[in-house]
Amino acid sequence: MREPPNGKHWTIYDVAREAGVSAKTVSQVLNQKEGVADKTRARILAIMEEVDYQPHIGARALRGGGTACIGLTLPVSLDVVPISEEVLLWLFGRLLKLFGSRGEYICFDINPGGNSANGDYARGLWQQLYRGCVVAGPLPLDDTTARRIHDWGAPYLVLSRLDGFPELSCATVDFEQGAYESTKFLIERGHKRIAMLKAFTGFQPGLERRRGFLRALEEAGIAPDESLIRAVSFDFHDVTRCVHRLLMDTSVTALIDCSATEDGVSLRNGARRAGRTLGKDFDVLTWSYREDEAVLAEACAQMWLPQFDATGEGFDELSAWFHGDREGPIHVVYRPTLLDKVPETEISQPRRMFDSRG
C-alpha cells in the first residue's frame, strides 16, 4: 500500500491524479453511477484497491448525502425503563443484519447514567450523525422529541405510539386492545371487581392499559373503581406489595397482571399475604412473553411476542425506507393474543422483556 501523496490519507483528488482523470469521475465510480467508460472505471477501482482508498464519511455527510449510520436510542434512561440485555441485543442483532450487512454503522446514544436530560435522545439526528433512527422504548406522555424527529424528515421508527400523534412512525403491540380483551375475558367469566397491576405509568403503554381496562368495564356497565388500578414498578417486591393490598379487599375476584415483571412468585406471595388463594379465591390473567408457556398456568395474554413480531416487521420497513424502497411513516400495530388456558405449568425463569429488581 503506497503512502498518500500529501497529508495523512488518500483523497478523491489523489486517486484522480493517479488515474489521470478528474475528481468527478472518481466520485462517479465510488458511487456506482453510470457514465464512466469501463476501462476508466476499472483503472480507478484498481487504484482505489491498491491504495485502500476510504471516502471521508464527514465530508460526505457535509455535502448533504447523509451518513451510513442508523441510530439506536432510548427515550428514557435504562434506569427508568430497564429494557433487558436480551432484548437490547436482539435489537442490535436485527439492525446489524438489516444495516450492518450493507456496510452501514449502528450508532448508540443510550445514556445509562441518565446524565443528559430527557429530550435530546435524538441529537444524533440533529447533528447529522444518523441518517435514520430507532427509538426503542415506550414514549413518556409528555414527549415532544418524537414530533421533532417526525418533522425532521429522516427515516425513523418508534417502538411505541403517542396519543394525539397518529402519524408517528411506529411498530408496537396494541396495549389498549390487550387491556380491553383481558378485562372483557374476566368480565365474561362473571367477575365484577377486577384489579389491574399496571406498569408504565406516565408512559404511553401505561395510558393504553388504563384506557382498555376502563373501556371494557364501561361496555359491561360496571362502574370503574380507580383504587383497583395500581401502578407498579419493575421491582418484584412492589408487585408483591400491590397484590397484597389489592387482594385484602375480598370483593376483588380477579386480577390482570400487566406489570411487565412476569413473575408468578411475587404474585403468589402477595396473594398469600392477603390470605387469598389463586384459582380458588380469585383468578389471574397475566401478560406473557412466551409462546407456549407462562409464569402461571392461568389464562394469559401474549403481549411481548407480538411486540417482537411488530418490531421485526417495523425494522424491515424501516430498512426499506432508509434504503429508498418505500416512503414513511411506518405503522405496524399488532393485536395481542389471548390464551384461554396455558398448556404448561408454572416456569420459574421466563425470558423477560424488562429487567426486574428484587
Added chain:
Amino acid sequence: MREPPNGKHWTIYDVAREAGVSAKTVSQVLNQKEGVADKTRARILAIMEEVDYQPHIGARALRGGGTACIGLTLPVSLDVVPISEEVLLWLFGRLLKLFGSRGEYICFDINPGGNSANGDYARGLWQQLYRGCVVAGPLPLDDTTARRIHDWGAPYLVLSRLDGFPELSCATVDFEQGAYESTKFLIERGHKRIAMLKAFTGFQPGLERRRGFLRALEEAGIAPDESLIRAVSFDFHDVTRCVHRLLMDTSVTALIDCSATEDGVSLRNGARRAGRTLGKDFDVLTWSYREDEAVLAEACAQMWLPQFDATGEGFDELSAWFHGDREGPIHVVYRPTLLDKVPETEISQPRRMFDSRG
C-alpha cells in the same frame, strides 16, 4: 423554537448573525475557548439554547477535529468467535459509562453475517467516523489490520496481544502464563502425560496456550507429544469427542481444559465414552469464568475473570487517552489465578465468555 433563517437547520453563521457577531466568536463559545466577552458569550449561549443549535458533526470531522464517536469492532465474525451476548453488553455498558456520559457516541461495525472479508474491521477509523476504537476479540495470527490501526495514530485498544508486535495497545490476560502454570501444576502433582483441549487455533490466544504448555513440559524435561494438544471448537459435541479420543490413550492421566466452553457435562461424557472416571483415572484442570465456582470441583485457573479486570482497566486508560489525559499505547496484561481446590461443587450453567453450540 424559531425556524432556521434559510435552509433546514441553524448553522454557526445563522447564530452569529442573530447575535450580531462573527462565526468565529460563536465557534469559540461552542468549543469553550477563551477570548470572548462574558456578555457576548451569554448572549450567544442564549440564542443557541433558544434555537436548539446543533453543530454538524460531519463538518467538524471534515475540518479535522475528529468526531465524538468511539468505535467497537470485532476482528472476526461472531460466527467464528461467538462472544456471548452477556459479554457484548458488558462491553457496551462500560463504553457507555466512559464515553456516553460525556456525550460521545458508540458506533458498531460488527458484521454478524460475516459478509465483509476479514481485514476491514477498522474502516470506521479510516473513514473518520471513529476518533478511537476498541477491537474486541482475539486477533487472528495473520492479522495485519491491528498494525495499521496502530500506525493511524488514534486511541485504540485491542483485547488481545499479537506476536511480533509488542507495541500493540492491548488489555488481556496472559494466556501463555495461564497455560504454563496450569501445566506446571499438573506436572508437580506427578503427571507426565498431560493433554490439552485448546481453543482459538489460528488466533493469538491459541498460540499462547500452546506455548505455555510446551514451555512447562520442556522445563520439566518431558518430551512434548503433539497429539496431546487438541484443537476444539465452541461446539460441546466437539469437546466430548476430543476428550473421548484423548482419554482412549490410558497413559494420559491429566487434562487441561482451556476450550473456553466451560462445560463439565461434555467433559464427563467424553471421559465416560473412553471408559475413564474423573478424579480416579485422571485429573482435570479447567479454565474458569467464575470467581468462586467452577464447572468441576477440581483445580481450576481463573482466566476470564482477570480478562474482565484487564478489559475494565484498559477501557479506563483508553478513555484517558481519548480525552487527552494520557498518551498511548496501553499495555494491560493480567496474570491468571490458579485455584488448588474449588469450594463449590459442579454447577450446570455458568456465565460464559463465549456462546457454545450443541
Added chain:
DNA sequence: CTGTTAGCGCTTTCAC
C-alpha cells in the same frame, strides 16, 4: 464521456 467549479458547516489562521 469527462473536466471545472461552487459550496456544504465548521475551525482557524491572519488581520483589524
Added chain:
DNA sequence: GTGAAAGCGCTAACAG
C-alpha cells in the same frame, strides 16, 4: 475582543 476568508473532502450542477 472580533471579523474576513481559506480550506477540510466530497458531490452535483454546469460546461465542454
